[in-house]
Amino acid sequence: MSWRGIVICPQCDLIPSISFLFSFFSSPKIQMYRVLLSGAAGSGKGTIARMLVREFEPLGFNYFAAGDFIRDHIARGTEFGVRAQSFLNKGEHVPDSILNGAILAEMLKAGPRVILDGYPRNMNQLKMVEDQAPLNLVVELKVPRKVLIDRLSKQLVHPASGRAYNLEVNPPKEEGKDDITGEPLFKRSMDQLEVARRRLEVYDKTENKVLDYYKKQNKCITMSGESSKAVFESVADVMRRDLVTTTPRTAYA
Secondary structure: OOOOOOEEOOOOOOOOOHHHHHHHHHOOOOOOEEEEEEEOOOOOHHHHHHHHHHHHHHHOOEEEEHHHHHHHHHHHOOHHHHHHHHHHOOOOOOOHHHHHHHHHHHHHHOOOEEEEEOOOOOHHHHHHHHHHOOOOEEEEEEOOHHHHHHHHHOEEEOOOOOOEEEOOOEOOOOOOEOOOOOOEOEEOOHHHHHHHHHHHHHHHHHHHHHHHHHHHOOOEEEEEOOOHHHHHHHHHHHHHHHHOOOOOOOOOO
8 A cells, every 4th residue: 555646556454443533522623525436337336335334333433425415306306406417317427507506515515524426527627616615635436447347238127217237246135126126127238338439438538637737736545456445544554643633634655
Protein backbone atom coordinates (compact mmCIF):
# COMPACT_ATOMS: atom_id res chain seq x y z
CA MET A 1 0.00 0.00 0.00
CA SER A 2 1.10 3.57 -0.60
CA TRP A 3 -0.48 6.97 -0.01
CA ARG A 4 -2.67 9.54 -1.70
CA GLY A 5 -1.91 10.38 -5.30
CA ILE A 6 -0.13 7.03 -5.77
CA VAL A 7 -1.63 3.76 -7.02
CA ILE A 8 -2.60 1.35 -4.26
CA CYS A 9 -2.72 -2.38 -4.97
CA PRO A 10 -4.85 -3.93 -2.20
CA GLN A 11 -3.25 -6.97 -0.65
CA CYS A 12 -3.98 -6.68 3.05
CA ASP A 13 -6.77 -8.25 5.09
CA LEU A 14 -7.90 -5.55 7.54
CA ILE A 15 -10.42 -6.29 10.28
CA PRO A 16 -12.42 -3.63 12.16
CA SER A 17 -10.98 -3.41 15.66
CA ILE A 18 -12.15 -2.30 19.08
CA SER A 19 -8.91 -0.29 19.34
CA PHE A 20 -9.91 1.81 16.32
CA LEU A 21 -13.33 2.59 17.79
CA PHE A 22 -11.68 3.51 21.11
CA SER A 23 -9.20 5.79 19.31
CA PHE A 24 -12.01 7.49 17.41
CA PHE A 25 -14.31 8.12 20.35
CA SER A 26 -11.46 9.21 22.66
CA SER A 27 -9.89 11.69 20.18
CA PRO A 28 -11.01 15.10 18.87
CA LYS A 29 -13.73 14.56 16.28
CA ILE A 30 -13.68 15.35 12.58
CA GLN A 31 -17.14 16.80 12.13
CA MET A 32 -17.24 16.49 8.33
CA TYR A 33 -15.80 13.69 6.22
CA ARG A 34 -16.97 13.03 2.69
CA VAL A 35 -15.69 10.24 0.45
CA LEU A 36 -16.36 9.98 -3.29
CA LEU A 37 -16.09 6.65 -5.07
CA SER A 38 -15.47 7.22 -8.77
CA GLY A 39 -15.49 4.43 -11.30
CA ALA A 40 -16.98 3.36 -14.60
CA ALA A 41 -20.13 1.26 -14.83
CA GLY A 42 -19.26 -2.21 -13.58
CA SER A 43 -16.33 -1.07 -11.40
CA GLY A 44 -18.13 -2.14 -8.22
CA LYS A 45 -18.38 1.31 -6.62
CA GLY A 46 -21.93 0.72 -5.39
CA THR A 47 -20.96 -2.56 -3.74
CA ILE A 48 -17.85 -1.04 -2.13
CA ALA A 49 -19.76 2.06 -0.99
CA ARG A 50 -22.34 -0.07 0.83
CA MET A 51 -19.58 -2.09 2.49
CA LEU A 52 -17.98 1.14 3.74
CA VAL A 53 -21.28 2.45 5.07
CA ARG A 54 -21.87 -0.76 7.02
CA GLU A 55 -18.34 -0.50 8.44
CA PHE A 56 -18.55 3.17 9.47
CA GLU A 57 -22.26 3.50 10.24
CA PRO A 58 -21.54 3.53 14.02
CA LEU A 59 -19.58 6.75 13.37
CA GLY A 60 -22.53 8.42 11.67
CA PHE A 61 -21.78 7.70 8.02
CA ASN A 62 -24.55 7.64 5.42
CA TYR A 63 -24.69 6.66 1.75
CA PHE A 64 -25.74 8.79 -1.20
CA ALA A 65 -25.88 7.42 -4.75
CA ALA A 66 -26.72 9.72 -7.63
CA GLY A 67 -27.99 6.72 -9.58
CA ASP A 68 -30.44 5.72 -6.84
CA PHE A 69 -31.75 9.29 -6.68
CA ILE A 70 -32.34 9.38 -10.44
CA ARG A 71 -33.84 5.87 -10.58
CA ASP A 72 -36.28 6.75 -7.80
CA HIS A 73 -37.57 9.70 -9.82
CA ILE A 74 -37.81 7.53 -12.95
CA ALA A 75 -39.77 4.85 -11.08
CA ARG A 76 -42.18 7.49 -9.71
CA GLY A 77 -42.62 9.05 -13.13
CA THR A 78 -41.78 12.59 -12.01
CA GLU A 79 -41.08 15.30 -14.56
CA PHE A 80 -37.41 15.15 -13.61
CA GLY A 81 -37.43 11.34 -13.96
CA VAL A 82 -38.98 11.40 -17.43
CA ARG A 83 -36.44 13.96 -18.66
CA ALA A 84 -33.54 12.10 -17.07
CA GLN A 85 -34.54 8.76 -18.59
CA SER A 86 -34.42 10.16 -22.12
CA PHE A 87 -30.67 10.80 -21.67
CA LEU A 88 -29.89 7.58 -19.82
CA ASN A 89 -31.52 5.50 -22.55
CA LYS A 90 -28.84 6.84 -24.92
CA GLY A 91 -25.99 6.10 -22.49
CA GLU A 92 -25.51 9.79 -21.71
CA HIS A 93 -25.26 11.60 -18.39
CA VAL A 94 -28.20 13.73 -17.30
CA PRO A 95 -27.29 17.38 -18.11
CA ASP A 96 -26.32 19.61 -15.19
CA SER A 97 -29.07 22.07 -16.09
CA ILE A 98 -31.59 19.37 -15.14
CA LEU A 99 -29.66 17.57 -12.41
CA ASN A 100 -27.59 19.86 -10.22
CA GLY A 101 -30.07 21.82 -8.13
CA ALA A 102 -32.15 18.81 -7.14
CA ILE A 103 -29.33 16.36 -6.53
CA LEU A 104 -27.08 18.69 -4.53
CA ALA A 105 -29.89 19.53 -2.12
CA GLU A 106 -30.59 15.82 -1.66
CA MET A 107 -26.90 15.05 -1.18
CA LEU A 108 -26.61 17.62 1.61
CA LYS A 109 -29.47 15.87 3.46
CA ALA A 110 -27.23 12.80 3.77
CA GLY A 111 -25.25 14.67 6.42
CA PRO A 112 -21.64 15.71 7.06
CA ARG A 113 -20.23 12.17 7.02
CA VAL A 114 -21.15 10.45 3.80
CA ILE A 115 -19.98 7.96 1.18
CA LEU A 116 -20.80 9.39 -2.26
CA ASP A 117 -21.37 7.14 -5.27
CA GLY A 118 -21.24 8.77 -8.70
CA TYR A 119 -21.45 12.50 -7.87
CA PRO A 120 -19.73 14.84 -8.72
CA ARG A 121 -18.97 13.53 -12.23
CA ASN A 122 -17.77 16.65 -14.05
CA MET A 123 -16.07 19.97 -13.31
CA ASN A 124 -19.32 21.96 -13.09
CA GLN A 125 -20.70 19.55 -10.49
CA LEU A 126 -17.35 19.54 -8.69
CA LYS A 127 -17.44 23.32 -8.28
CA MET A 128 -20.92 23.19 -6.75
CA VAL A 129 -19.93 20.42 -4.35
CA GLU A 130 -16.66 22.07 -3.28
CA ASP A 131 -18.47 25.37 -2.63
CA GLN A 132 -20.93 23.77 -0.22
CA ALA A 133 -19.65 20.36 0.86
CA PRO A 134 -15.91 19.84 0.17
CA LEU A 135 -14.63 16.29 -0.22
CA ASN A 136 -11.94 14.77 1.99
CA LEU A 137 -11.11 11.64 0.02
CA VAL A 138 -11.67 10.55 -3.58
CA VAL A 139 -11.19 6.93 -4.61
CA GLU A 140 -10.63 6.09 -8.26
CA LEU A 141 -11.62 2.50 -9.02
CA LYS A 142 -9.47 1.43 -11.95
CA VAL A 143 -10.65 -1.78 -13.58
CA PRO A 144 -9.58 -3.03 -17.05
CA ARG A 145 -12.13 -2.34 -19.81
CA LYS A 146 -12.39 -6.04 -20.66
CA VAL A 147 -13.31 -6.86 -17.05
CA LEU A 148 -15.92 -4.08 -16.99
CA ILE A 149 -17.61 -5.37 -20.15
CA ASP A 150 -17.57 -8.91 -18.75
CA ARG A 151 -19.18 -7.76 -15.50
CA LEU A 152 -21.86 -5.78 -17.32
CA SER A 153 -22.71 -8.79 -19.48
CA LYS A 154 -23.25 -10.88 -16.34
CA GLN A 155 -25.47 -8.38 -14.56
CA LEU A 156 -29.13 -9.00 -13.85
CA VAL A 157 -31.29 -5.88 -14.04
CA HIS A 158 -34.60 -4.84 -12.51
CA PRO A 159 -36.10 -2.96 -15.49
CA ALA A 160 -38.49 -0.68 -13.58
CA SER A 161 -35.85 0.75 -11.22
CA GLY A 162 -32.58 0.13 -13.04
CA ARG A 163 -31.12 -1.73 -10.04
CA ALA A 164 -28.38 -4.10 -11.17
CA TYR A 165 -26.97 -7.22 -9.55
CA ASN A 166 -23.81 -9.16 -10.31
CA LEU A 167 -24.02 -12.87 -9.60
CA GLU A 168 -20.38 -12.96 -8.48
CA VAL A 169 -19.96 -9.85 -6.28
CA ASN A 170 -23.46 -8.52 -5.59
CA PRO A 171 -26.07 -11.29 -6.04
CA PRO A 172 -29.76 -10.76 -5.20
CA LYS A 173 -30.92 -12.13 -1.85
CA GLU A 174 -33.35 -14.43 -3.64
CA GLU A 175 -32.25 -15.93 -6.94
CA GLY A 176 -33.70 -14.11 -9.92
CA LYS A 177 -35.67 -11.57 -7.89
CA ASP A 178 -35.19 -7.90 -7.03
CA ASP A 179 -34.32 -7.32 -3.35
CA ILE A 180 -36.79 -4.44 -2.94
CA THR A 181 -39.86 -5.48 -4.94
CA GLY A 182 -39.41 -9.21 -5.40
CA GLU A 183 -40.06 -8.74 -9.12
CA PRO A 184 -38.13 -10.76 -11.75
CA LEU A 185 -34.63 -9.79 -12.86
CA PHE A 186 -33.43 -9.99 -16.46
CA LYS A 187 -30.10 -10.14 -18.26
CA ARG A 188 -29.09 -7.07 -20.22
CA SER A 189 -30.08 -7.18 -23.88
CA MET A 190 -27.52 -6.52 -26.61
CA ASP A 191 -28.98 -3.02 -26.99
CA GLN A 192 -28.51 -2.40 -23.27
CA LEU A 193 -24.92 -3.64 -23.44
CA GLU A 194 -24.26 -1.17 -26.25
CA VAL A 195 -25.64 1.62 -24.05
CA ALA A 196 -23.36 0.41 -21.24
CA ARG A 197 -20.34 0.58 -23.56
CA ARG A 198 -21.36 4.13 -24.46
CA ARG A 199 -21.44 4.96 -20.73
CA LEU A 200 -17.84 3.77 -20.40
CA GLU A 201 -16.80 6.16 -23.17
CA VAL A 202 -18.66 9.06 -21.53
CA TYR A 203 -16.97 8.25 -18.20
CA ASP A 204 -13.51 8.46 -19.76
CA LYS A 205 -14.26 11.87 -21.26
CA THR A 206 -15.78 13.54 -18.18
CA GLU A 207 -14.79 11.99 -14.86
CA ASN A 208 -11.06 11.85 -15.58
CA LYS A 209 -11.00 15.65 -15.24
CA VAL A 210 -12.57 15.41 -11.79
CA LEU A 211 -9.98 12.83 -10.76
CA ASP A 212 -7.14 14.98 -12.08
CA TYR A 213 -8.38 17.90 -9.96
CA TYR A 214 -8.38 15.88 -6.74
CA LYS A 215 -5.02 14.29 -7.55
CA LYS A 216 -3.55 17.78 -7.69
CA GLN A 217 -5.15 18.42 -4.29
CA ASN A 218 -3.52 15.23 -2.93
CA LYS A 219 -6.96 13.90 -2.04
CA CYS A 220 -7.24 11.11 -4.60
CA ILE A 221 -6.10 7.51 -4.35
CA THR A 222 -6.24 5.04 -7.24
CA MET A 223 -7.19 1.48 -6.43
CA SER A 224 -5.90 -1.20 -8.76
CA GLY A 225 -7.63 -4.52 -8.26
CA GLU A 226 -10.62 -6.56 -9.27
CA SER A 227 -11.68 -7.68 -5.78
CA SER A 228 -14.32 -5.46 -4.16
CA LYS A 229 -13.45 -6.85 -0.74
CA ALA A 230 -9.74 -6.01 -1.08
CA VAL A 231 -10.52 -2.48 -2.32
CA PHE A 232 -12.97 -1.95 0.55
CA GLU A 233 -10.36 -3.01 3.11
CA SER A 234 -7.73 -0.63 1.74
CA VAL A 235 -10.12 2.35 1.57
CA ALA A 236 -11.37 1.60 5.08
CA ASP A 237 -7.76 1.67 6.32
CA VAL A 238 -7.20 5.14 4.83
CA MET A 239 -10.45 6.37 6.41
CA ARG A 240 -9.49 4.99 9.82
CA ARG A 241 -6.18 6.85 9.66
CA ASP A 242 -7.97 10.10 8.83
CA LEU A 243 -10.77 9.75 11.35
CA VAL A 244 -8.51 9.49 14.39
CA THR A 245 -6.64 12.72 13.56
CA THR A 246 -7.62 16.16 14.79
CA THR A 247 -8.21 17.51 11.28
CA PRO A 248 -8.59 15.79 7.89
CA ARG A 249 -5.31 15.15 6.15
CA THR A 250 -4.64 16.78 2.80
CA ALA A 251 -1.70 14.58 1.94
CA TYR A 252 0.19 11.54 3.12
CA ALA A 253 3.91 11.00 3.28
